[in-house]
Amino acid sequence: xxxxxxxxxxxxxxxxxxxxxxxxxxxxxxxxxxxxxxxxxxxxxxxxxxxxxxxxxxxxxxxxxxxxxxxxxxxxxxxxxxxxxxxxxxxxxxxxxxxxxxxxxxxxxxxxxxxxxxxxxxxxxxxxxxxxxxxxxxxxxxxxxxxxxxxxxxxxxxxxxxxxxxxxxxxxxxxxxxxxxxxxxxxxxxxxxxxxxxxxxxxxxxxxxxxxxxxxxxxxxxxxxxxxxxxxxxxxxxxxxxxxxxxxxxxxxxxxxxxxxxxxxxxxxxxxxxxxxxxxxxxxxxxxxxxxxxxxxxxxxxxxxxxxxxxxxxxxxxxxxxxxxxxxxxxxxxxxxxxxxxxxxxxxxxxxxxxxxxxxxxxxxxxxxxxxxxxxxxxxxxxxxxxxxxxxxxxxxxxxxxxxxxxxxxxxxxxxxxxxxxxxxxxxxxxxxxxxxxxxxxxxxxxxxxxxxxxxxxxxxxxxxxxxxxxxxxxxxxxxxxxxxxxxxxxxxxxxxxxxxxxxxxxxxxxxxxxxxxxxxxxxxxxxxxxxxxxxxxxxxxxxxxxxxxxxxxxxxxxxxxxxxxxx
Amino acid sequence: xxxxxxxxxxxxxxxxxxxxxxxxxxxxxxxxxxxxxxxxxxxxxxxxxxxxxxxxxxxxxxxxxxxxxxxxxxxxxxxxxxxxxxxxxxxxxxxxxxxxxxxxxxxxxxxxxxxxxxxxxxxxxxxxxxxxxxxxxxxxxxxxxxxxxxxxxxxxxxxxxxxxxxxxxxxxxxxxxxxxxxxxxxxxxxxxxxxxxxxxxxxxxxxxxxxxxxxxxxxxxxxxxxxxxxxxxxxxxxxxxxxxxxxxxxxxxxxxxxxxxxxxxxxxxxxxxxxxxxxxxxxxxxxxxxxxxxxxxxxxxxxxxxxxxxxxxxxxxxxxxxxxxxxxxxxxxxxxxxxxxxxxxxxxxxxxxxxxxxxxxxxxxxxx
Numbered sequence: 001x002x003x004x005x006x007x008x009x010x011x012x013x014x015x016x017x018x019x020x021x022x023x024x025x026x027x028x029x030x031x032x033x034x035x036x037x038x039x040x041x042x043x044x045x046x047x048x049x050x051x052x053x054x055x056x057x058x059x060x061x062x063x064x065x066x067x068x069x070x071x072x073x074x075x076x077x078x079x080x081x082x083x084x085x086x087x088x089x090x091x092x093x094x095x096x097x098x099x100x101x102x103x104x105x106x107x108x109x110x111x112x113x114x115x116x117x118x119x120x121x122x123x124x125x126x127x128x129x130x131x132x133x134x135x136x137x138x139x140x141x142x143x144x145x146x147x148x149x150x151x152x153x154x155x156x157x158x159x160x161x162x163x164x165x166x167x168x169x170x171x172x173x174x175x176x177x178x179x180x181x182x183x184x185x186x187x188x189x190x191x192x193x194x195x196x197x198x199x200x201x202x203x204x205x206x207x208x209x210x211x212x213x214x215x216x217x218x219x220x221x222x223x224x225x226x227x228x229x230x231x232x233x234x235x236x237x238x239x240x241x242x243x244x245x246x247x248x249x250x251x252x253x254x255x256x257x258x259x260x261x262x263x264x265x266x267x268x269x270x271x272x273x274x275x276x277x278x279x280x281x282x283x284x285x286x287x288x289x290x291x292x293x294x295x296x297x298x299x300x301x302x303x304x305x306x307x308x309x310x311x312x313x314x315x316x317x318x319x320x321x322x323x324x325x326x327x328x329x330x331x332x333x334x335x336x337x338x339x340x341x342x343x344x345x346x347x348x349x350x351x352x353x354x355x356x357x358x359x360x361x362x363x364x365x366x367x368x369x370x371x372x373x374x375x376x377x378x379x380x381x382x383x384x385x386x387x388x389x390x391x392x393x394x395x396x397x398x399x400x401x402x403x404x405x406x407x408x409x410x411x412x413x414x415x416x417x418x419x420x421x422x423x424x425x426x427x428x429x430x431x432x433x434x435x436x437x438x439x440x441x442x443x444x445x446x447x448x449x450x451x452x453x454x455x456x457x458x459x460x461x462x463x464x465x466x467x468x469x470x471x472x473x474x475x476x477x478x479x480x481x482x483x484x485x486x487x488x489x490x491x492x493x494x495x496x497x498x499x500x501x502x503x504x505x506x507x508x509x510x511x512x513x514x515x516x517x518x519x520x521x522x523x524x525x526x527x528x529x530x531x532x533x534x535x536x537x538x539x540x541x542x543x544x545x546x547x548x549x550x551x552x553x554x555x556x557x558x559x560x561x562x563x564x565x566x567x568x
Numbered sequence: 569x570x571x572x573x574x575x576x577x578x579x580x581x582x583x584x585x586x587x588x589x590x591x592x593x594x595x596x597x598x599x600x601x602x603x604x605x606x607x608x609x610x611x612x613x614x615x616x617x618x619x620x621x622x623x624x625x626x627x628x629x630x631x632x633x634x635x636x637x638x639x640x641x642x643x644x645x646x647x648x649x650x651x652x653x654x655x656x657x658x659x660x661x662x663x664x665x666x667x668x669x670x671x672x673x674x675x676x677x678x679x680x681x682x683x684x685x686x687x688x689x690x691x692x693x694x695x696x697x698x699x700x701x702x703x704x705x706x707x708x709x710x711x712x713x714x715x716x717x718x719x720x721x722x723x724x725x726x727x728x729x730x731x732x733x734x735x736x737x738x739x740x741x742x743x744x745x746x747x748x749x750x751x752x753x754x755x756x757x758x759x760x761x762x763x764x765x766x767x768x769x770x771x772x773x774x775x776x777x778x779x780x781x782x783x784x785x786x787x788x789x790x791x792x793x794x795x796x797x798x799x800x801x802x803x804x805x806x807x808x809x810x811x812x813x814x815x816x817x818x819x820x821x822x823x824x825x826x827x828x829x830x831x832x833x834x835x836x837x838x839x840x841x842x843x844x845x846x847x848x849x850x851x852x853x854x855x856x857x858x859x860x861x862x863x864x865x866x867x868x869x870x871x872x873x874x875x876x877x878x879x880x881x882x883x884x885x886x887x888x889x890x891x892x893x894x895x896x897x898x899x900x901x902x903x904x905x906x907x908x909x910x911x912x913x914x915x916x917x918x919x920x921x922x923x924x925x926x927x928x929x930x931x932x933x934x935x936x
Contacts, residue, residue, distance in 0.1 A: 011583035011596060016629035019646030385627075460660035463627050466647040467654045468674025468725060482664045562664065 016386070021472045025384045029394060032377045036397040038424070039440040043412035044265075044404065050415045051258035068259045074243060078263065081239040084155060085224040085267075088162040092219050095163065096170030097212065099312055102305035103171075104178040105204075107297040114309045118171045120316050121164050123544035124323075125501040125518045126228030128537040129164040131530060132322040133157050133233055140333050153235030161229035164319050166219045173218060177211020178204075181293040213278050217271035225264050225405030227504045232525055240264050241504075244407050248414075248508065258415070261408045272403035320541055327535035342535040348524060349532075351515045356539055359517035362434050362506075363499035363543075367492040370439040370446065375488055378450035379476060383462055402444035406504025409441055414508050429511035437509055438499045446491045453487030454480070482562075486555055493551040497544045576639065578603040578761050579624070579729065584633030586619050593619040594630065595785040604759040606752070608772035611782035612808065617765045620782070621731055624763065626650050638728060653722030657734040659714050661706040661721075667693070668702035671720045692720040695754065712743040719751065723758070730755070730762040736771060748775055769809050773797065781805050803928040806850050813856075813897055816930075817849040825849055825927065828891030832866045835923040846930035851920055853883065856898035858908065861919040868918065870896065875912045884910075886918060 018026070054060045069075050099118060103111055121129070136143050137152035150156055181204070189199045205212075227241040234242055240260050248257035328338045346352030381394050401409070417428045427433045457480065465475040481488065503518045510519055517540050524533035577600035586594040594616045601607050609617035622628040624635060626647040634643045642650050661670050672689045693699055696716035706714055715735060722730060735751070736744045752775050755762050766772055772779045773793040781788045781796060781804075789801045800806035807814070817827040819841040825832050827849055834849075841847065861867050870886040873895070882905050886896040898918065900910065910916060 011585060011632040012634060013632040014630055014634075014643050016626070017644040017646060019648050021648060022646060458656075458658050458660045460656045460658060461662065463625070463647065464654065464656070464660045464721075465673070466627075467625065467650075467652055467727075468721070469648055470674060471648075479662045479664060 018386070019466075021466065022385070025380060025472065026387055026390075028376075029380045029384055029387065029390055032373075032380060033390065033394050033397070035373070036394065036443075039436050040397055040400050040404075040443070043409070043416035044400075046415035046419070047258055047261050047408065047412040050254065051262050053255065055255065064255045064259045068256055073238070074256075077238040077240050077243045077260075080155075080237060081224055081241075084158050084162065084230075084239060085220050087155075088159055088166065088223040089216055089220045091159065092163045092166045092170050092223075093174075093212065093216055095312065096167055096215065096219075097174055098308055099167075100171050100174040100178055101204075102309050104175060104181075105293075105295050106302045106305035107295050108302045108306040108309065110306075110309075114313065115175075117313050117316050119168045120320060122168050123497065123501070123548065124320055124537060124541045125503050125521060126161065126165045126226055127232050127503060127518070127521045127525065127533070128228075128323050128541065129319045130157065130161045130229045130232035131521075131525065131534050131537060132319045132326070133160055134530065135322050135326045135332060135534070142333060151235070153233055154237040157233035157235075158230050158237065158239070161233055162223045162226060164315070165226060165229060166222050167316070169222060170215045170219050173215040174208065174211050177208035177214075179292070181207050183291040183293045186293060210278050210281055214275050217275045217278075221268045221271045221405070224267050225407060225504070227407055227507070228522075231522065241405075241407055244411065245507065248411065254414070257411055261411045264405050265403075265408050268405055268408075269403045272399075276399075320538075323534045324538050324541075326531060327538045329531065332531065342531040343539075345520070345532065345536060348529055349520065351512075351520065355515045355520040356517045356536070358431070358514055359500055359540070360543070361431060362438065362514075362516060363496045365431070365435045366438045366499040367496040369435060370442075370495045371488060371492040373439065374443060374446040374491055375450045375481075375484070376476075378447050378454055379480060382451060382454045383472070385462075398447040399444055401440055401442070404441075406441055406502060407507075409437065410505035410508035413437055413505070429509070429514070431514050433509055434506055434514055434516070437505050438502060439495070441502065441505045442495060442498045446494060449487055449491050449494070450484070453484040457483060485558055485562075489551060489554055489558070493547060496547050500540050500544050500547075577601055578605075578638060580634075580636040581620070581624070582634045582636075584620065584623060584630045584635065586616070586623060586628070587631045592785055594623070596633065597782075597785070597787055598633075599780060599787065599790065601761060601763065603761050605777045606755050606762045606764065606775060608776035608779045609763065609765045609782060610769060610772040610779050610809070611767065611788075613767060614784075615782040616785040617767075617780075617782050618733060621733055621763060621765050624729075625652055625654055625731055651727055652729040652731050653725065653727035654731040655715070655718045655722050655733065655735045657738055659706075659718040659738075661714055661718055663706050665705075666702065667698070667704050667706065667709070667717050670706065670717055671702075671724055673721060674725050688724070692724055695723075696720045697750070710743075711739050712747055715739065715747060716750075719754070723760070728761065730760045732762065732764040734765055734767070737766070737768065744771075751775070773809070779809075781808065783808070800850075800926065803848060803850070806926065806928065811853050811897065813849075813851045813853060815849040815851070815894060815896065817847050817927075819843055819845045819847050819927075825925075828868065828888040828894055830868055830890060832920060832925070833922045834925045834927060836925065836927055841927075841929075848928045848930055850926040850928060851896075851924055853897040854881075854899040855921060855924040856886070856896065857919040857921060858898065858900055858910075858916060859904050861917045864919040864921070866920045866922055866925075870916060870918055872910060872912050872914050872916060875910075886916075889915070 051064055052059055052061060054063065099114075102108065103115055133152055134157075135141060137147055137157070138144070141152065147156065185203050185207070186199065189203050194202065225241055227245060230237070230239045230242050231245065240263055244257050244260045244264065247253045247260060326332055327342050328340070329335075330337045330339045330341065345355070349355070377394070377398070381391050381398070384391060413433065416422065417424055417433060419425060427436070461475060461479060462472060465472065501518060503522060506516060507519060507522065510516060517536055521533045521536045521540070524530070524536060579601040581597060581599040581601075583596045583598055584594055585592065585596050597616070597620060609620060611617045619628065623630040626642070626645055629644060634641060636642065637651065662673070665673070668689050671692050672685050675685045675688055689702065690699070693702055696719055698713060698716055698720075701709065701713065701717075706717065709717065718735075732751070736747055739747065748771060764771070764775060773796070776793055778790060779793055779796045780790050783804050789796060789805045791799075796805065796809055800809065803814070806812045815827055817825045817832075820826050820831065820843050823834055825834050825847065832849070857864060869889045871889060871892070872884050873887045874885040876883045881902060882900045884898045884900055886898050888894055888896065896918075904910075908916070
């Protein structure tokens with residue numbers, strides 16, 4: 001009846017026995033690890049290896065690198081790329097911050113609408129804004145005179161296109177960090193009679209500085225590695241991304257391609273690491289008892305914000321709008337009559353509308369399979385007990401794709417899958433490899449979405465079901481998935497839209513039978529069929545927009561149906 | 569379950585240790601729990617009470633030591649192979665399933681007949697006092713009702729052991745007191761062996777058959793609520809459970825201590841202490857006698873430095889005239905206050921009853 005605390009020296013040490021659930025979860029986790037190794041880690045290793053080998057496969061150390069840098073034409077791309085990425089980042093962040101600030105800190109009308117408009121660029125491949133810019137400012141451009149003799153083909157065009165392309169990414173990140181503002185800090189500052197400027201510099205800016213830094217890194221990497229805009233409008237101004245393409249597709253110089261691929265990977269990896277550190281700090285900044293900030297009306301400020309957003313909207317809608325308009329024009333700018341002829345893709349290209357069908361197939365498979373793998377994978381990483389090192393390793397593998405530019409991933413896939421020694425070589429040039437590649441390419445963002453949703457669940461669900469002798473997969477199916485359905489829909493939509501719009505990774509992997517709509521845009525533009533390229537680009541935009549709409553409707557329906565238990 | 573107090577314990581915990589990296593959350597804990605008992609693990613946060621509960625459930629298996637349940641060594645078994653029902657502080661109710669589906673969650677997987685399951689669910693909901701709430705969803709219920717649903721779900725498989733992890737701490741005071749009684753009554757009726765983890769001493773004292781007071785990974789004391797309150801074995805227990813005066817004093821001879829320049833008689837024997845050893849003289853504020861103090865032993869004069877009204881009583885801050893730097897807290901009943909017409913600043917005679925005094929070494933910690 002009595003309890004005695006005795007020294008533990010004599011006590012037998014215990015190893016927890018792993019139950020049936022434990023074994024199944026571990027087995028599945030191993031399977032996931034193998035999958036991520038094959039689709040992410042091994043290809044990247046193949047790329048790294050390739051950059052140190054010569055044409056015949058013998059090791060030549062840094063030979064490829066020295067050859068690359070000694071070619072003056074090629075070495076020029078490196079400073080070019082840094083210039084474009086640096087200038088593009090400064091402009092995009094400045095605009096995106098103003099836009100996000102106007103959205104979250106003013107009482108201007110149409111805020112919901114403006115918020116939606118900011119995301120429009122996400123619906124199109126990055127080729128599309130470049131096409132529009134050519135229509136507006138190119139040799140036959142309507143507004144060519146605005147450039148005062150400068151050419152759009154080169155840094156000006158690239159910068160304009162990249163700003164459009166990067167804008168929504170920056171707005172999303174900065175909006176999130178501005179939304180975390182604490183009303184009480186502002187009230188305290190006002191009570192201490194701080195001027196609005198002082199409040200801006202001492203409260204607002206410090207509050208969102210991590211978001212700003214994070215946005216800078218993300219935007220820099222995006223522009224540094226983007227391929228679509230410079231491909232279409234770059235002219236003679238070479239950047240690393242177009243170099244890779246030229247070396248590999250144009251000259252079959254895979255070794256040089258591997259070198260440029262590695263060069264593209266470095267800044268991405270560095271900014272990725274920096275971003276992770278910044279993100280970790282941001283979490284520490286959050287206070288559970290913060291009161292969300294709600295702006296009060298201010299005529300002058302609201303008017304300025306409204307005018308700014310309206311101007312931004314002209315840019316955000318005008319660019320794809322131009323492409324849309326141009327896609328219906330018979331012969332820009334000489335015969336401006338409207339026609340459907342540009343949409344008759346089967347006339348231009350043997351693939352024609354089949355490319356669009358391929359894109360739909362790719363997007364559907366990617367959304368279905370990708371969402372299943374990502375969500376169940378995130379569940380395993382989050383909810384498996386024990387097996388800590390393995391889970392840490394998987395978590396790391398899940399984060400890697402964020403640091404890998406699409407071009408680099410695509411190139412890696414060539415080196416890894418187009419290798420006779422690889423038993424998976426049969427996948428090369430199939431639709432399957434496009435699906436696998438696209439799933440890997442956008443894995444991280446989807447994984448983080450799933451993890452965020454899973455973390456909001458009660459941590460004891462699994463313990464409760466174990467105590468009730470219910471296997472984990474039943475609880476996963478009956479409880480976890482239904483509760484996380486909104487996140488699942490978000491992931492599927494994200495996969496679908498990105499599979500529709502991506503060019504960079506798949507450009508190395510498609511075959512005659514699996515050509516995609518986004519690739520068609522590229523090829524038609526290359527062949528001088530700009531109007532058809534614009535038309536194909538518009539089919540992508542419309543499809544993405546329809547899907548976005550579908551997602552909204554679906555989420556609203558889900559919300560209504562589950563009102564009984566969903567606390568919002 | 570046969571009541572076999574004094575015989576083989578239902579749950580035997582032997583020298584259980586749990587380390588997280590370099591930190592030892594449990595340092596060789598041993599404890600026997602008998603069938604049908606309600607045992608409370610009481611202690612401040614971080615004392616290891618929840619760690620011990622999770623080891624018993626198999627959710628975080630101990631690093632060393634053995635746990636036997638109903639004669640079976642369950643030390644290394646995964647939770648699904650153990651026999652327990654559990655209620656968490658967060659309840660962990662499945663929000664997308666109806667109350668009935670939550671309660672029947674474990675029954676369904678046993679492939680029982682549909683009607684049989686429905687009957688059992690109704691019976692369980694009846695038992696926890698929510699007979700017509702089966703169709704609702706957990707978020708539509710109040711905190712107290714959710715708590716009952718969690719309890720019904722935990723009892724659905726008629727487990728041999730019921731584990732309650734701070735089940736009442738998320739509720740407001742009134743509901744908490746009410747549910748305390750209900751859980752207690754239900755446990756008595758079902759005679760299910762129950763472990764309740766709590767940091768609320770009132771909860772432990774009112775509900776438990778036995779209280780296990782824990783601190784920094786070890787068990788400080790095991791006993792009935794009255795034993796714990798009346799005869800704390802350490803300064804920690806004395807301080808943690810209830811209010812306690814820790815008065816600086818000095819051991820003198822057998823049964824005698826020096827406090828505030830006076831010699832007091834103390835019923836507790838303390839043979840080990842040499843005269844002159846610094847000690848803490850402990851007494852609960854409600855044991856300080858003011859009515860008829862003069863006729864008793866251990867009497868001294870003090871000034872009432874402050875009076876605080878607590879509704880049911882007054883708390884007085886007494887300063888002995890002989891040692892005004894020492895503060896003695898005392899609870900005076902409203903009656904005594906009126907009868908003796910006491911006000912702040914008054915001089916008053918008080919007695920410290922010898923049989924209520926307890927003594928702990930000065931370095932025992934916890935002295936306030």
